[in-house]
Amino acid sequence: MERNGSQAHFLSIREIGHMRIAQVAPLFETVPPNAYGGTERIIATLCDNLVKLGHDVTLYAAAGSGTSARLYESRACGLRDDSAPRVSATAAHLAMLEDVRMQQAAFDIIHCHLSHFQHFPFFAEFAAKTLTTPHGRLDYADLPKALGHWPDMPMNSISMSQRTPLAQANWVKNIYHGLPFDLYLPNPSCASDGPGYLAFMGRFSRDKRADRAIAIAAAAGLPLKLAAKIDADDRAWFRQEIEPHIDGQSVEYVGEITESEKPRFIGDAAALLFPIDWPEPFGLVVIEAMAHGTPSIVWRNGAMEEIIDEGVSGFVVDTLEQAVAAVPRALALDRAKVRYCFERRFDAARMVNDYLTVYQDLLRAKQPALAGQ
Numbered sequence: 110m111e112r113n114g115s116q117a118h119f120l121s122i123r124e125i126g127h128m129r130i131a132q133v134a135p136l137f138e139t140v141p142p143n144a145y146g147g148t149e150r151i152i153a154t155l156c157d158n159l160v161k162l163g164h165d166v167t168l169y170a171a172a173g174s175g176t177s178a179r180l181y182e183s184r185a186c187g188l189r190d191d192s193a194p195r196v197s198a199t200a201a202h203l204a205m206l207e208d209v210r211m212q213q214a215a216f217d218i219i220h221c222h223l224s225h226f227q228h229f230p231f232f233a234e235f236a237a238k239t240l241t242t243p244h245g246r247l248d249y250a251d252l253p254k255a256l257g258h259w260p261d262m263p264m265n266s267i268s269m270s271q272r273t274p275l276a277q278a279n280w281v282k283n284i285y286h287g288l289p290f291d292l293y294l295p296n297p298s299c300a301s302d303g304p305g306y307l308a309f310m311g312r313f314s315r316d317k318r319a320d321r322a323i324a325i326a327a328a329a330g331l332p333l334k335l336a337a338k339i340d341a342d343d344r345a346w347f348r349q350e351i352e353p354h355i356d357g358q359s360v361e362y363v364g365e366i367t368e369s370e371k372p373r374f375i376g377d378a379a380a381l382l383f384p385i386d387w388p389e390p391f392g393l394v395v396i397e398a399m400a401h402g403t404p405s406i407v408w409r410n411g412a413m414e415e416i417i418d419e420g421v422s423g424f425v426v427d428t429l430e431q432a433v434a435a436v437p438r439a440l441a442l443d444r445a446k447v448r449y450c451f452e453r454r455f456d457a458a459r460m461v462n463d464y465l466t467v468y469q470d471l472l473r474a475k476q477p478a479l480a481g482q
């Protein structure tokens with residue numbers, strides 16, 4: 110797709126054909142989420158653009174989701190927002206998947222965004238019209254055996270790195286995430302306002318390594334702002350490893366920010382720190398930073414070498430020393446070129462077109478099988 114300085118071209122109904130599409134979301138958050146939740150934000154972007162293009166889209170998700178698709182409320186609220194003393198994520202998802210199975214005849218394509226394959230037995234009889242996009246890590250010990258029972262389920266990865274633990278899967282495409290072209294825009298004055306601050310955004314977990322971000326900022330002599338959620342499982346680690354460093358000046362915790370607060374938080378930052386310690390399958394916050402023109406310093410884990418244009422949109426490092434040395438280099442990067450990396454590779458139009466092409470390929474592959482019945 111040629112850009113020529115403007116938005117990429119969305120494939121039209123005329124080019125791709127009208128489709129009845131089900132999107133099946135995890136039930137932990139609404140779609141889109143109120144704050145943190147990269148998976149749900151991607152699903153929301155995909156749904157809204159498919160509807161805008163004229164497709165008939167049904168979203169299976171938690172009540173309260175804001176979508177232009179037809180919403181099938183699979184749960185009264187997101188699991189994370191439920192105040193009940195005990196909830197069962199397993200039961201909630203099983204009930205949703207049975208609803209999808211019972212209604213499958215109404216759809217040409219069923220696109221499921223669950224990562225642990227619990228939908229495979231529900232969708233096995235109509236596997237040819239399904240697509241699975243796992244949004245999480247795939248290096249769990251039990252996944253290969255489960256996959257072995259349903260080896261033909263069509264899947265697409267969100268990075269080539271994500272495929273590594275399950276190379277035997279029926280991978281039909283690799284589709285990087287994308288965000289709306291004008292959702293975030295660069296802050297042209299940031300570079301002229303001085304060094305500013307470094308930013309960390311996401312979740313306070315051991316895997317995300319906010320403790321590394323604190324060490325990098327201290328060694329670089331720059332303040333650090335933390336914007337992250339604290340899950341119950343991560344509370345003890347946060348109190349032990351992060352909270353003692355928060356002084357409101359050199360390290361400031363601004364809370365879990367909303368979508369409307371992101372432009373100022375990320376756009377005003379000198380650089381984003383993404384010092385992860387796990388095989389990150391994509392890392393949406395990194396392309397959010399790119400969209401703002403903000404460079405990133407990331408650890409060489411998971412998809413990061415695929416996402417970052419080294420020396421243009423940021424730097425990939427292996428050690429704290431390398432990360433600290435990368436800070437002044439990141440501050441010197443051209444923020445317009447950082448933004449262009451986003452426009453060239455991670456615009457929502459490219460992502461939506463990629464999915465539409467896969468949907469069409471699945472439908473075409475299904476036709477000969479139907480003709481032979």
